Amino acid sequence: MAAAHISRPVRIAPSLLAADFARLGEEVRAVEAAGADWLHLDIMDGHFVPNISFGPGLVKALRPHARIPFDVHLMIAPADPYLAAFAEAGADLISLHPEAGPHLHRSLQTIRGLGKKAGVVLNPATPVSAVENVLDLCDLVLVMSVNPGFGGQSFIRSQLGKIAALRAMITATGRDIALQVDGGVTPETAPDCIAAGADVLVAGTAVFGRPDYAAAIRAVRGVG
Numbered sequence: 436m437a438a439a440h441i442s443r444p445v446r447i448a449p450s451l452l453a454a455d456f457a458r459l460g461e462e463v464r465a466v467e468a469a470g471a472d473w474l475h476l477d478i479m480d481g482h483f484v485p486n487i488s489f490g491p492g493l494v495k496a497l498r499p500h501a502r503i504p505f506d507v508h509l510m511i512a513p514a515d516p517y518l519a520a521f522a523e524a525g526a527d528l529i530s531l532h533p534e535a536g537p538h539l540h541r542s543l544q545t546i547r548g549l550g551k552k553a554g555v556v557l558n559p560a561t562p563v564s565a566v567e568n569v570l571d572l573c574d575l576v577l578v579m580s581v582n583p584g585f586g587g588q589s590f591i592r593s594q595l596g597k598i599a600a601l602r603a604m605i606t607a608t609g610r611d612i613a614l615q616v617d618g619g620v621t622p623e624t625a626p627d628c629i630a631a632g633a634d635v636l637v638a639g640t641a642v643f644g645r646p647d648y649a650a651a652i653r654a655v656r657g658v659g
Contacts (some may be wrong), residue, residue, distance in 0.1 A: 445518035447473060447655070448475040450643070451477070468642055470653070471652060474501060475617070478508065487519055491521050497525075506527065528553070532555075533558045533566070540568075558583060575616055575635070576613075576614055577615040579618050580617065581620075588619055615633065615637060622641065622654040636656075637652075
């Protein structure tokens with residue numbers, strides 16, 4: 436019989452992409468003080484997604500400014516040549532897309548071999564089956580509820596069914612795998628994500644776009 440889903444509180448991972456880039460160190464310290472559980476860092480190459488963000492140098496520069504885990508989402512292709520650099524820069528968890536390379540299983544093995552947690556990211560059109568055969572190497576599955584590449588997009592509600600399907604798949608394994616949602620997460624959409632089975636929510640403008648980060652985090656978490 437499969438083990439029951441491991442119950443735990445919802446964690447909030449503010450997305451650095453929505454922060455004030457002129458004072459990133461201060462922003463990172465502020466969201467940690469405001470109650471953020473993780474910091475979500477979007478790495479974009481202008482090739483896999485239509486935008487460019489930052490690389491391992493910035494991750495390394497920010498690492499001394501926070502104690503919370505750094506959740507690094509690689510939207511780059513190929514991803515494999517850069518895994519060691521992000522691990523060395525201070526990433527705690529590294530997630531990548533199945534489409535970012537020919538050997539997802541090997542990439543996840545590499546991340547774990549570097550001593551880091553590993554995640555798989557599913558774009559809106561990527562099926563749940565893409566992760567089914569690698570769950571034994573996953574610490575996290577991330578559902579993109581917008582098309583990746585830009586912040587501030589509207590939540591794609593069709594992804595709620597995918598979140599629910601993944602929750603059932605994860606529960607059936609009995610493994611302690613986080614289920615994360617990124618894209619259009621707000622105090623209005625967060626309850627639906629949580630009800631579908633998500634336990635980590637990435638929030639960009641819903642946190643960094645608000646004057647009171649602590650109140651914003653509580654609102655997304657659904658406790659204030």
